[in-house]
Amino acid sequence: MARKLRGKGGEKAAERLREAGLRPTRQRLELAGLLFCDEDRHLSAESLHAEAQEAGIKVSLATVYNTLHQFTNAGLLRQVVVDAARSYFDTNIGDHQHFYCEGEGRLIDIPGDAIAVSGVPTPPRGTEIDRVDVVIRLRRA
Amino acid sequence: MARKLRGKGGEKAAERLREAGLRPTRQRLELAGLLFCDEDRHLSAESLHAEAQEAGIKVSLATVYNTLHQFTNAGLLRQVVVDAARSYFDTNIGDHQHFYCEGEGRLIDIPGDAIAVSGVPTPPRGTEIDRVDVVIRLRRA
DNA sequence: CAATAGATTAGAACAATTCTAAAGAAGATT
DNA sequence: AATCTTCTTTAGAATTGTTCTAATCTATTG
Numbered sequence: 001m002a003r004k005l006r007g008k009g010g011e012k013a014a015e016r017l018r019e020a021g022l023r024p025t026r027q028r029l030e031l032a033g034l035l036f037c038d039e040d041r042h043l044s045a046e047s048l049h050a051e052a053q054e055a056g057i058k059v060s061l062a063t064v065y066n067t068l069h070q071f072t073n074a075g076l077l078r079q080v081v082v083d084a085a086r087s088y089f090d091t092n093i094g095d096h097q098h099f100y101c102e103g104e105g106r107l108i109d110i111p112g113d114a115i116a117v118s119g120v121p122t123p124p125r126g127t128e129i130d131r132v133d134v135v136i137r138l139r140r141a
Numbered sequence: 142m143a144r145k146l147r148g149k150g151g152e153k154a155a156e157r158l159r160e161a162g163l164r165p166t167r168q169r170l171e172l173a174g175l176l177f178c179d180e181d182r183h184l185s186a187e188s189l190h191a192e193a194q195e196a197g198i199k200v201s202l203a204t205v206y207n208t209l210h211q212f213t214n215a216g217l218l219r220q221v222v223v224d225a226a227r228s229y230f231d232t233n234i235g236d237h238q239h240f241y242c243e244g245e246g247r248l249i250d251i252p253g254d255a256i257a258v259s260g261v262p263t264p265p266r267g268t269e270i271d272r273v274d275v276v277i278r279l280r281r282a
Numbered sequence: 283c284a285a286t287a288g289a290t291t292a293g294a295a296c297a298a299t300t301c302t303a304a305a306g307a308a309g310a311t312t
Numbered sequence: 313a314a315t316c317t318t319c320t321t322t323a324g325a326a327t328t329g330t331t332c333t334a335a336t337c338t339a340t341t342g
Contacts, residue, residue, distance in 0.1 A: 025321080044298095062321075063321055079225075084329090101265075119257050120251075124240070127280065129277055131278045166289060166290080204290055
């Protein structure tokens with residue numbers, strides 16, 4: 001599953017962004033390189049920005065925020081809400097859930113085929129289910 | 142289940158706060174009156190503060206925040222994280238889960254005996270499960 | 283009722299995020 | 313390739329929800 005978006009020079013990534021209706025700009029391509037390069041990742045806007053700086057990528061924090069939201073709207077990322085103070089973005093967009101280490105602020109994936117939710121009532125009239133999120137909060141034993 | 146905390150003049154509420162190690166001050170008693178008066182409620186610090194103002198209760202926003210956190214630590218409230226932008230507090234501290242209307246910013250309780258989560262993997266070494274939170278995100282149909 | 287520990291307050295401070303308006307880059311059109 | 317239009321990026325300001333601070337006040341204890 002690694003290197004989902006990168007061909008030799010990023011043509012695949014560019015193509016994928018275009019399909020999503022996003023211009024393949026330098027900043028988006030470089031951020032996509034960080035995001036989708038290796039294994040699945042959980043990160044905040046701040047941490048991605050920091051990582052980009054270290055990698056010598058010239059990109060503003062505002063653009064990191066824009067890009068994360070655009071990628072999320074395009075279905076390339078999933079936003080995970082576990083903490084009122086910080087937003088996390090998950091590069092794993094498949095069916096899965098999370099452990100959350102309250103103290104550490106760390107997320108751990110739980111495969112979707114491992115976990116199941118049953119007995120969900122019919123949603124209120126005029127609404128339908130968008131997604132079922134399970135967060136298993138952990139504390140130090 | 143209504144009027145959990147209020148006797149005729151609030152003696153029960155005062156007693157309950159004392160048990161939790163909290164002095165039964167005017168502000169705490171009045172906020173408890175709003176919180177635990179009728180049915181179960183979901184509210185934010187801002188909305189409780191606004192409600193207090195309308196009810197003619199003289200209390201600062203800082204005290205509302207303090208009180209919500211103290212009540213939460215004392216187990217009288219439960220904090221629900223569904224939106225990165227706002228914190229919700231739930232007066233229902235029993236076993237249950239939530240529907241969340243993304244657009245409306247509204248929470249709806251799901252009784253704990255209706256819904257079940259199975260297949261939770263063993264938590265990582267050195268940690269234990271604190272709580273399993275299920276949030277069913279709704280969109281307009 | 284004085285002493286003390288704890289609580290409340292207004293406003294400042296803070297952190298995460300969003301907005302703004304100007305400058306820059308992509309893609310289409312000639 | 314020059315031009316035009318539209319989208320994108322940017323730095324910094326603004327906003328939002330929340331926490332902190334230091335002074336004042338209040339509930340409880342002796």
